Amino acid sequence: MSHEILMLLRFGAIAGVFFVLFKFGPKTGAQGRVAKVIMAIAAVAAIACVPSLASTSAGALPLGTVVLCSVYALFALGLNIVVGFAGLLDLGYVAFFLFGAYTAAFLMSDFGYQVSARQGSSKHQFSFDIHFFTAALDTIKGVHISFWLVIIAAALVAAFAGLLIGAPTLRLKSDYLALVTLGFGEILPEVFRNSDNVYGFNLTNGTKGIGPVDQISMGYLHNLPKLPIVGKIPQTITSADNHTKFYVIVAICAVFVYASLKLRDGRLGRAWMAIREDELAASLMGVPLMRTKLWSYAVGAVAGGVGGAFYATIVGTVNVDSFTFAFSIIVLCAVILGGMGNVWGAIAGGVVITWFDYTGLTFLGGKVNQGLGTHINLKDYEFGLFGLVLVVMMLFRPQGLIPATRSKQVKRADMKTANDGDEDLIGFGSDPRVVEEDRLGYGMEVGVDHE
Amino acid sequence: MSDLLLDARKVRVEFGGLVAVNDVDFQIPRGSIVALIGPNGAGKTTFFNVLTGLYSPTRGGVMFDDKNVVGVAPHKIAASGLARTFQNIRLFGAMTAAENVMVAMHPHLKSGVASTIFRTPKQRHEERDARSVAKELLEFVGIGGTDEEFAKNLPYGDQRRLEVARALALRPKLLLLDEPTAGMNPQESATFTSFVHKVRDERGVTVLLIEHDMKVVMGVSERITVLEYGSKIAEGTPQEIRTDQRVIEAYLGKTGTEAAGG
Numbered sequence: 073m074s075h076e077i078l079m080l081l082r083f084g085a086i087a088g089v090f091f092v093l094f095k096f097g098p099k100t101g102a103q104g105r106v107a108k109v110i111m112a113i114a115a116v117a118a119i120a121c122v123p124s125l126a127s128t129s130a131g132a133l134p135l136g137t138v139v140l141c142s143v144y145a146l147f148a149l150g151l152n153i154v155v156g157f158a159g160l161l162d163l164g165y166v167a168f169f170l171f172g173a174y175t176a177a178f179l180m181s182d183f184g185y186q187v188s189a190r191q192g193s194s195k196h197q198f199s200f201d202i203h204f205f206t207a208a209l210d211t212i213k214g215v216h217i218s219f220w221l222v223i224i225a226a227a228l229v230a231a232f233a234g235l236l237i238g239a240p241t242l243r244l245k246s247d248y249l250a251l252v253t254l255g256f257g258e259i260l261p262e263v264f265r266n267s268d269n270v271y272g273f274n275l276t277n278g279t280k281g282i283g284p285v286d287q288i289s290m291g292y293l294h295n296l297p298k299l300p301i302v303g304k305i306p307q308t309i310t311s312a313d314n315h316t317k318f319y320v321i322v323a324i325c326a327v328f329v330y331a332s333l334k335l336r337d338g339r340l341g342r343a344w345m346a347i348r349e350d351e352l353a354a355s356l357m358g359v360p361l362m363r364t365k366l367w368s369y370a371v372g373a374v375a376g377g378v379g380g381a382f383y384a385t386i387v388g389t390v391n392v393d394s395f396t397f398a399f400s401i402i403v404l405c406a407v408i409l410g411g412m413g414n415v416w417g418a419i420a421g422g423v424v425i426t427w428f429d430y431t432g433l434t435f436l437g438g439k440v441n442q443g444l445g446t447h448i449n450l451k452d453y454e455f456g457l458f459g460l461v462l463v464v465m466m467l468f469r470p471q472g473l474i475p476a477t478r479s480k481q482v483k484r485a486d487m488k489t490a491n492d493g494d495e496d497l498i499g500f501g502s503d504p505r506v507v508e509e510d511r512l513g514y515g516m517e518v519g520v521d522h523e
Numbered sequence: 524m525s526d527l528l529l530d531a532r533k534v535r536v537e538f539g540g541l542v543a544v545n546d547v548d549f550q551i552p553r554g555s556i557v558a559l560i561g562p563n564g565a566g567k568t569t570f571f572n573v574l575t576g577l578y579s580p581t582r583g584g585v586m587f588d589d590k591n592v593v594g595v596a597p598h599k600i601a602a603s604g605l606a607r608t609f610q611n612i613r614l615f616g617a618m619t620a621a622e623n624v625m626v627a628m629h630p631h632l633k634s635g636v637a638s639t640i641f642r643t644p645k646q647r648h649e650e651r652d653a654r655s656v657a658k659e660l661l662e663f664v665g666i667g668g669t670d671e672e673f674a675k676n677l678p679y680g681d682q683r684r685l686e687v688a689r690a691l692a693l694r695p696k697l698l699l700l701d702e703p704t705a706g707m708n709p710q711e712s713a714t715f716t717s718f719v720h721k722v723r724d725e726r727g728v729t730v731l732l733i734e735h736d737m738k739v740v741m742g743v744s745e746r747i748t749v750l751e752y753g754s755k756i757a758e759g760t761p762q763e764i765r766t767d768q769r770v771i772e773a774y775l776g777k778t779g780t781e782a783a784g785g
Contacts, residue, residue: 331640338639338650339625339632342618346626349615356575358601358630358693367636478617482675 076125083121090114119322120301123315132435133427135314139386141426142321143379148406148422149328149415150375155404156413156476157336158368159348160242161250164257165403168373170395171233172226172380174264177282177390179222180206182214207289207308219288219385223324223378230377231370238369242362245351254397261395276392283389287311288320309385317386324382325419328375332415335371344368348413398455402429405458409465411472420474429454525589528553528697528729529574534583536569536753543569545753546583551697556723556730558740560764561750562773567733568610570750571699575607576600588696602630606695608686610702610733616675620666620685623674624657627692660688663725665718680711687718691726698722700732704739716742741765749773 090111097107126135147169154162177183184200203210205218217225241252268278276282288309298304302319309316335341343364346354355361384390402425410421437450450457465472529551536544544566551557559567572578574585576597585592592600606627615623632653634646661667664684669677674685683703690698700719704712716739722728734740740747741761749757749764751773757764764770 334640334642335636338646339629339634339653340636340639342622342626343629345618345622346615349617350613352577353609353613353615354626355597356577356601356607357627357689358598359626360596360598371636478673482617482673 079121079124083118083125086114086118086121090118117301120319123318124301132431134431135318137427137431139314139317139321140430141423142318142325143383143386144403144406144426145419145422146321146325146328146375146379146382147403148410148418149325149332150372150379151403152372152407152410152413152415152418153332153335153344153375154368154372155407156411156418157341157348158344158365160365160368161247162253162369162372163250163397163400163404164237164253164255164260165372165376166257166395166397166399167233167237167253167260168230168376169380169383169399170260170264171230171373172377172382173384173390173394174276174282174380175226175229175377176219176222176285176381176384179215179217179225180208180219180286180385181216181282181284182212183277183282184215185213205289205291206286208286216286218291219286219381220291223381226377226381227374228377230373230380233377234369234373235366238366239362242365242369254400257397257400261392264395265392279392281389281391281393283391285384285388285390288317288385290316311386311388321382324378328378329415329419331371336415340364340367345413402426402458405462408462409473411475413476413478414472414474417472417474417476421472424473425458428457433457526552527586528588529731530586531574532584532586534570534573534580534585536566536573536578537581542753544573544580544750547750547753547755549748549755551729551731554723554727554729555745556719556732556743557746557748558744559731559733559748559750560735560737560740564752565750566753567750568701569753571607571701571733574600574699575605598630601627601693604694604696605699606690606693606697607699608683608690608701608703610705612679612682612686614674614682614685614689617673619671619673620661620677620688621654621657621670623685623689624660624692625653627689628653628656631694657688657692660691661685663691664688679706683707687722691722691728695728697729697731700730700734702733702735704734704736709738712736712739713742715739719743 093107093111093114097111098104099107122138123135126133126138147165150168151162151165154160154165184202199213200215201213202215202217204216204221206216208214208216237253237256241249241256244252264276265278267276268274268280290305290307290309293305294307296305303315306313306316309320336344343354343359344367346357346359347361347364351361354364387394403422406421406425407418408421409425410419411417433450433454437448440450441447527550529549531547531549533546533548534544535542535546547566547570549559549570559570561567569578573580574587574592576592576595576599579594583593587600587605588603590603592603592605615626618626632649634643634649638646658667658670661669664687666677666681666684666688669681669685674682677685683706687698687700687703703719704715707715719730719732720743723730732740732743734743744761747757747759747761747764748755749767749770751769756769756773757767759767
């Protein structure tokens with residue numbers, strides 16, 4: 073017990089340093105830079121403390137759930153680029169998760185060897201036996217590539233899939249786009265489910281799934297001396313080692329947060345936002361709609377692919393049943409709940425929703441039943457509750473838990489304009505002359521982008 | 524290089540049975556300021572939309588800067604130097620004034636995904652330059668210092684100016700202004716007239732405007748084209764247009780005697 077309290081105190085102290093500097097610390101000049109460095113160190117240290125706070129198995133915060141929360145935070149970060157930055161409603165994000173997971177399955181298991189072994193026919197003899205910086209033993213046949221290369225491959229595959237799915241669909245406007253992406257999200261798992269016999273070839277192992285997927289090899293990081301808080305880094309991440317899994321996924325998230333922020337503030341981010349604000353005006357200001365939207369799809373897909381590959385290694389098998397429409401919806405909920413367009417909001421949304429999904433509902437339900445003597449399985453009402461939360465959010469806090477800075481400020485301005493009473497001037501759109509312009513809007517609605 | 528920056532021949536736009544633009548010939552000499560006027564629903568904005576590539580004409584051709592633009596994507600036409608503002612302001616509300624302007628620099632900037640993520644020196648340099656150009660443009664249109672203001676938060680008149688700044692960021696050869704003084708008071712409209720001259724003279728931009736305020740039209744334009752029911756009914760200097768019988772009829776209706784006689 074005293075050990076846990078000590079851990080909590082340590083975490084509290086580090087987090088305290090971060091928040092005091094964040095709130096009151098110097099922002100500019102040399103002092104500001106020093107403060108930034110200290111904040112960065114504090115943030116890293118605080119995150120490093122998390123596994124020691126979480127309990128290993130049961131309780132309100134099992135470490136396994138913390139790892140999953142981080143994976144979903146990565147998914148939410150990716151979808152945030154599509155939905156939050158570019159304003160494109162994507163209901164088929166599961167497609168990228170699927171591509172990432174299967175990339176890992178193909179490149180990190182004995183499946184490549186199974187293909188031939190199960191064929192029987194001498195005509196179709198394909199067997200791969202490749203080992204490359206992997207944790208897998210030489211005696212296990214098949215394709216075994218280092219996880220760190222596999223996530224790059226998964227990123228590329230997912231980005232390419234994003235382009236393929238995006239090219240025909242992104243010409244459509246919001247509602248139509250949502251429907252078509254939903255369709256893709258439904259079709260792809262079916263394709264993988266039924267690809268266990270493509271002209272005699274077993275490509276995906278169908279409903280039996282692919283596994284076991286190799287463990288993550290930490291490679292040279294193992295040679296580092298014992299680190300403070302983190303401890304010694306193991307050579308490979310065993311299935312029970314949630315500590316190291318957590319550090320790996322957080323590192324991946326950090327890379328993606330950095331990339332998201334940089335892209336948001338650059339040329340492409342501005343173009344995304346312009347499309348979100350007013351697609352037509354953006355195209356007339358020289359922004360190529362298709363290309364810009366495709367980039368958002370591709371970059372968003374990268375997070376889905378990398379997350380999928382990581383998910384495959386921590387779960388150990390890739391089963392087609394994991395790729396459901398519900399996944400797309402949960403990630404979308406995370407983005408909306410957290411605050412569309414805000415990187416930190418997406419993380420918060422992903423963490424909160426996943427916690428409720430994997431632990432929170434069961435845990436809280438147990439507490440409720442204990443207190444009231446009832447026998448309600450809260451988990452059964454999961455999607456009803458998520459739906460309720462979404463409706464309540466839309467009614468009372470549509471900008472999300474952590475809204476983007478800009479939506480906060482513009483929101484305030486809305487109220488100001490209303491008070492000033494010059495709303496009519498801005499609402500010039502009610503002028504009858506605008507009919508001509510409206511017809512134009514309609515033309516673009518069903519119509520096709522000009523590229 | 525021909526003397527005409529824009530040369531539209533027999534442009535016709537039909538929406539089902541409705542002829543919105545009826546075989547209109549329209550030329551803009553380089554470096555001039557011309558106006559397109561006409562009663563409501565005369566097809567002026569539709570014509571603008573043909574020029575900017577939003578509509579493909581049913582028939583006819585449009586040459587801009589000696590290149591055909593019919594069937595060319597709007598963003599490509601924009602990048603080739605045709606910028607516009609909108610009748611009902613269409614700024615990117617949740618973006619700052621500077622960002623609004625920088626969006627329109629998109630075709631002129633080079634940095635891609637990788638260079639943005641890794642923040643290469645070239646990319647940082649480009650961003651810095653873009654920001655200073657944006658600042659300069661905001662000052663040029665008279666709303667300097669509003670860089671960090673969100674477009675939606677700006678007063679109405681400043682929003683109109685911001686639209687012009689944004690259009691200028693495309694480095695246009697031709698600037699289309701769609702009812703730029705709508706909602707302005709007479710004082711502001713008068714200032715606007717001299718502003719249009721400033722844009723043309725200092726930036727070398729040819730200007731075409733749709734306008735309802737006759738004072739502005741007569742004060743600013745060198746040539747005026749009048750549309751009614753999609754057809755061109757008159758063309759000439761402000762002086763000629765002012766006295767043109769058909770234009771007066773289009774705006775004021777036929778006089779009693781003529782109506783009885785005709």
